[in-house]
Amino acid sequence: MTGSNNSYSIPEQVAAALPPRVRDDILKAAQNCKMIEEVRLHSGRRATLSADGHNVLTPAVLTRSEADEVLMRLCENSVYAYRDTMAQGYITLRDGVRVGICGRASVSGGKIAGVYDISTLAVRIPHPIPDVGEEICRLIDEMKYTRGVLIYSPPGVGKTTVLRAVARRLASGGNARRVAVVDTRGELGYSLDGSSLCIDLLSGYPKEIGIAIAAGSLGAEIIVCDEIGSRADAEAIRSAHNCGVPLIATAHAASVRELLGRSGIGLLHRSGSFGAYVGLKRKPRCPDERSLFSDFEYDICKWEDADESCLIGNGAV
Amino acid sequence: MSLALSGTVLCKAAGSAAIFAAIGASAYVTALRDKARLRRLDSLIALIVLIRDQIDRYLTPVSEILRRCDPEVIDGCFIGCSADETEKERQIPTDIRGLVDAIAEGEFFSDGKDALVGFAADFGRSFREEELRSCDACLESLRQTRSRLMEELPKERRSRTVLCFCIAAAIIIILI
Numbered sequence: 001m002t003g004s005n006n007s008y009s010i011p012e013q014v015a016a017a018l019p020p021r022v023r024d025d026i027l028k029a030a031q032n033c034k035m036i037e038e039v040r041l042h043s044g045r046r047a048t049l050s051a052d053g054h055n056v057l058t059p060a061v062l063t064r065s066e067a068d069e070v071l072m073r074l075c076e077n078s079v080y081a082y083r084d085t086m087a088q089g090y091i092t093l094r095d096g097v098r099v100g101i102c103g104r105a106s107v108s109g110g111k112i113a114g115v116y117d118i119s120t121l122a123v124r125i126p127h128p129i130p131d132v133g134e135e136i137c138r139l140i141d142e143m144k145y146t147r148g149v150l151i152y153s154p155p156g157v158g159k160t161t162v163l164r165a166v167a168r169r170l171a172s173g174g175n176a177r178r179v180a181v182v183d184t185r186g187e188l189g190y191s192l193d194g195s196s197l198c199i200d201l202l203s204g205y206p207k208e209i210g211i212a213i214a215a216g217s218l219g220a221e222i223i224v225c226d227e228i229g230s231r232a233d234a235e236a237i238r239s240a241h242n243c244g245v246p247l248i249a250t251a252h253a254a255s256v257r258e259l260l261g262r263s264g265i266g267l268l269h270r271s272g273s274f275g276a277y278v279g280l281k282r283k284p285r286c287p288d289e290r291s292l293f294s295d296f297e298y299d300i301c302k303w304e305d306a307d308e309s310c311l312i313g314n315g316a317v
Numbered sequence: 318m319s320l321a322l323s324g325t326v327l328c329k330a331a332g333s334a335a336i337f338a339a340i341g342a343s344a345y346v347t348a349l350r351d352k353a354r355l356r357r358l359d360s361l362i363a364l365i366v367l368i369r370d371q372i373d374r375y376l377t378p379v380s381e382i383l384r385r386c387d388p389e390v391i392d393g394c395f396i397g398c399s400a401d402e403t404e405k406e407r408q409i410p411t412d413i414r415g416l417v418d419a420i421a422e423g424e425f426f427s428d429g430k431d432a433l434v435g436f437a438a439d440f441g442r443s444f445r446e447e448e449l450r451s452c453d454a455c456l457e458s459l460r461q462t463r464s465r466l467m468e469e470l471p472k473e474r475r476s477r478t479v480l481c482f483c484i485a486a487a488i489i490i491i492l493i
Contacts, residue, residue, distance in 0.1 A: 077412040077441035078378035080448045114444065 009036055011097050014123050017073035022047070025060035032056070037156065039123040043067035050156070053282065067118040074099055074121075085185070087112040096126040096190025126160075126190040133165035135298045139276055140170070140246065145177070145221060147275030147303070148237075148246040150228075150265070152253040157280050159250035160188060160226055162296060166248055167224040171198040180214030182207055182225040208236035211247070215240035223247045234264035241273040255279070256306050269306065277301045333489045340481045347477060351470045353396045358428055358463045360393025361420075362456060365436070368413075369452035372445060379441060380411035394420055413440040428466065432458030 009030045015023050018041075026047060030036055033051035040048045047060040062070065074093060075082050082091040090100050100122035103115045136149055151159050168191075171179040176198040182205055183189040189201045200218050202210040207225055211233075214220040223240055225233075228249045237247050253259035256277050260269050268274060279299035367386060371377040383391070394416070410416040417437040421430075436455035440448070 072442065075441070076378040076380045077414075078380070079442055080372060080445045081376045081378040083376070083444045 009033075010039060011093070011095065011123075011125060013093055013095075014039065014074070014097065014099075017070050019062070019066050019070075022060040022062055022066070025058050029056060029058035029060075035127065036125055037127075038125065041067065041070065041121040041123070043119050053156070064117060064119075067121065068116075070121060071099075071101065071118050083114075086115055090185065092186030096187040098124040098126075098185060098187045100124065124187070126187055129165045129168055129191050130161065131165070132296055133162050133169055135300070136162070136166050136248070136278055137169045139278070139300065140222070140248070143246075143275040145246055146244070148223075148241070148273055149248050149276050149278055150259070150268075150274045151248070151250045151278045151280055152256075152259050153250075153280035154254050155252055157282055158296060159280055162280060163224060163226060163248065163250055164188060164190070164192060167192060167199065168194070168197060170222055172196060177221040178219065180210075180218050180220035180223050182210030182214060182223060184210065185226070188224070188226045208232045211236040211240050215243045215245045220245055225249045227251065229262060229264050231264045231267065234267045237268055237273055238271045241271065246275075247273065256301050260306065269303070272303060275303050277303075277306050329492050332492055336485045336488055340485045344474075344478055344481060347474065351474060354428055355463065355466060355470070356393055357396040357423075358459060358466065360390050360396070361429060361433070362459050362463065363390050364394055365452055365456050365459065369449060369456070372448050372452070376445060379413055383411060383416065395423060413437045429459045429462045432462070 010023075010026060015027070018026065022041070026039060026049070029049055033049055033056060036049050036051045038050035040050070041060070041062055043062045043064045043066070045061065047058045047062070049056040049058060072079065075091060079086070085091050086101060089102070090098055092098050100120070101115055101118065102120035102122070103118040105112045106114045106116060136151070139149055151162060153159050167179050167181055167188075170177045171192075172194070178198055178200070180200045180202060181188055181192060183201060183203045184205060184207050186203055189203050192199050192201060200214065200220065202213060205213065207228065211223055211225060214223045223245055225237075225247060226249070228234070228237065229251055237249070240247055251259060251262075251265060253262075256279070259277060260266050277300075279301070281297040281299065283295045283297055364386065367390070368379065368382050371382045371385075377385075410419055414437045417433050420433070432455045436451060440451065443451075
């Protein structure tokens, strides 16, 4: 990571891809931020940094041709290698850095064939795993590893960070479990390659296929998976649950009610795949606090309570 | 008198031998250069085949392909570049344009130049099918250059050898 006053600033591969003028402006602005979570580069507009839940405006402006060039460099001059994920709006670089791509789409046969005239590149920076997630591990232990946990929060709170920490906790130590991590977007596996971890990393697999492999041929005791929601995901999770393999996953939602209102997750709730839902919030940090990481608050809702609140919400009671 | 005469004959014989040796050496060097030109083209063809194969099967980024590539193939592409560069550990370019720029410094760049420059100009900017078409076009062109060289080089070599021996014979006759 490149930076001056802290160790977790802009990833080197991203800094190297930027024109020197833009890089200098961003690095200068980054000096005032404690831990950068995202860099948003825009063509014709000023770039912003997201740090500690705030957006900081920088003086760096990319031209359209510079934005195209930056994307080319991030793709290692090999756009063909990133075609599939680019059509889904992102590319994943080494070390779990995810770059969201926004531009002009060329559609062929109802599918995105390419993205041109890049207008925004949103670089999501992963961070080393903080020592969090103990409550979630305790919860799974209380449920005797028979049911899973779904972590929810609005975007940008730190679900993926907590999920990584939970995976590492479960896969390490004297009581290590066989954990399979289904890393569809290539960002969950960052820092999970320690030699003492009992982790099988399924990188780049579509979720439903990865979950089926983890539950079937890999004989995982716990499956970890990021951002679920579709019915296909739900079917795969239900089938893993029927095989006796619990799943720890994340989903975007502000409340349990909103979460269970989604068809895929509602289906999983009815099947009892998740024994608890954990709402994630960041604890407010003192300005003079020295730690780079925020701590989290966990709003735990057991399946029975969630079921009740769901029924009340639907007016069934 | 006879001593002076035998001395002159000896000098002429030595001069003739030196001329023949020089011509022989130059013919040998020319043959080596011709071989090197063909070897360089073979290495370029092998490299493009590898790139095509890796894109077709695994969609591997080009930097990764060049990193994994057999060092002999890469070195073969640089035949004709300065000796200092080949002796020290070569910094392998991470993209095709960088590679072609580095190869362009070599003396045999004219063989397959158009195919390589055209291939490098747009490489990596499009999707799999387009890149495979571009690789095929480059390969086709390089193979044509190679077969043309295979036909032309023996003829060139023969005519150069005949010319050299004629010149040598002429010099010897003048000397005698």
